[in-house]
Amino acid sequence: MRAATKNQSAEQPELDSIVEAILYLYTESRRITKDLAARHGVTGPQLAVVKMLEPVGKLSLSELSWKIRARNSTVTGIIDRMEREGLVERRRSEDDRRVIHITLTKKGQRLAGEIPVEPVQIFRQILAELSPRDAAELSRILTRLARRVRELVHEKGGTE
Amino acid sequence: MRAATKNQSAEQPELDSIVEAILYLYTESRRITKDLAARHGVTGPQLAVVKMLEPVGKLSLSELSWKIRARNSTVTGIIDRMEREGLVERRRSEDDRRVIHITLTKKGQRLAGEIPVEPVQIFRQILAELSPRDAAELSRILTRLARRVRELVHEKGGTE
DNA sequence: ATCAAATGCTTCGCACGCGAAACAATTCGC
DNA sequence: GCGAATTGTTTCGCGTGCGAAGCATTTGAT
Numbered sequence A, B: 001m002r003a004a005t006k007n008q009s010a011e012q013p014e015l016d017s018i019v020e021a022i023l024y025l026y027t028e029s030r031r032i033t034k035d036l037a038a039r040h041g042v043t044g045p046q047l048a049v050v051k052m053l054e055p056v057g058k059l060s061l062s063e064l065s066w067k068i069r070a071r072n073s074t075v076t077g078i079i080d081r082m083e084r085e086g087l088v089e090r091r092r093s094e095d096d097r098r099v100i101h102i103t104l105t106k107k108g109q110r111l112a113g114e115i116p117v118e119p120v121q122i123f124r125q126i127l128a129e130l131s132p133r134d135a136a137e138l139s140r141i142l143t144r145l146a147r148r149v150r151e152l153v154h155e156k157g158g159t160e
Numbered sequence C: 001a002t003c004a005a006a007t008g009c010t011t012c013g014c015a016c017g018c019g020a021a022a023c024a025a026t027t028c029g030c
Numbered sequence D: 001g002c003g004a005a006t007t008g009t010t011t012c013g014c015g016t017g018c019g020a021a022g023c024a025t026t027t028g029a030t
Helices: A013-038 A044-056 A061-067 A072-084 A106-114 A121-127 A132-156 B013-038 B044-056 B061-067 B072-084 B106-114 B121-127 B132-156
Strands: A058-060 A088-092 A100-104 B058-060 B088-092 B100-104
Touching (some): A013 A044, A044 A058, A044 A072, A044 A088, A044 A100, A058 A061, A061 A072, A061 A100, A072 A088, A121 B132, A132 B121, A132 B132, B044 B058, B044 B088, B044 B100
Antiparallel strands (some): A088 A100, B058 B100, B088 B100
């Protein structure tokens, strides 16, 4: 909070439409991803995991958590269900026996091959319709915003 | 699927950073909202409901669902828990006895007064740091994007 | 070598979030 | 007016998503 710019912020309808649009784009892209995944018998996050693993072969559970922006406890559950479905395998690391490596099974690899679109691809497809100038502008502004948020979050720390 | 534009879309790192930024901004703003709400003993969505109800007094469950972008079945659960906590009340509409009106209790109103910040306010605060020109650009581009997505979704319908 | 702190993962309990099915009240077609 | 379709809400089952607590392994301090 720290004083900041709370004075004129209420008078900017543009800000509302920005927030509105971001929320809308996010929820809609998630729904689209979910529908796409459902057509292949998996959930959205499971498809994300499959597509993360495909190019690199194996990832630790923590790396996976970081990549899909979830906590370890969440990913544990996702991997549990995927393992039950025979899509992935858990294997203990030799180097560090705390670490669990997740790899795709044959079935998981087949699934990855069947779905040529990345989870975010539909989103990207629509973004690709932007003019190059707009895309550049959007990228520039959003990246700056994200960096600013990251700064604020780090600065203020987690709790309190 | 159906052909689409899968040719040149892989060559635009800008698009990745846009997607990345939107995902980041969304998840982070949600976490911030959640922390804020937790300090007052409620959850993120519950705070959103309280703040929706505060200015208008009452809303039907469907209106509430629409406003917080969730399905009725989700909001039923949220209202269940809020009612259990004594924050809101359900009341049948006289005009249309299918409709349930949700209103804030005294306790709910007190809570609404205690938290001066709207759920999206923190997000907006950061957005407010943008230069007017950037804000206008961002608003213009994102609004167009959202409209485009809406068109596509309507056009293709729900399933299939 | 040994104990304490840090790290990686799992377990637990809870709160969303959704679609499908069920149910009640309303509206529509005739 | 009567049954069919529609609308508003709830119930159910499942899959995230999280923080706190717990466990095993590793690293650090001495």
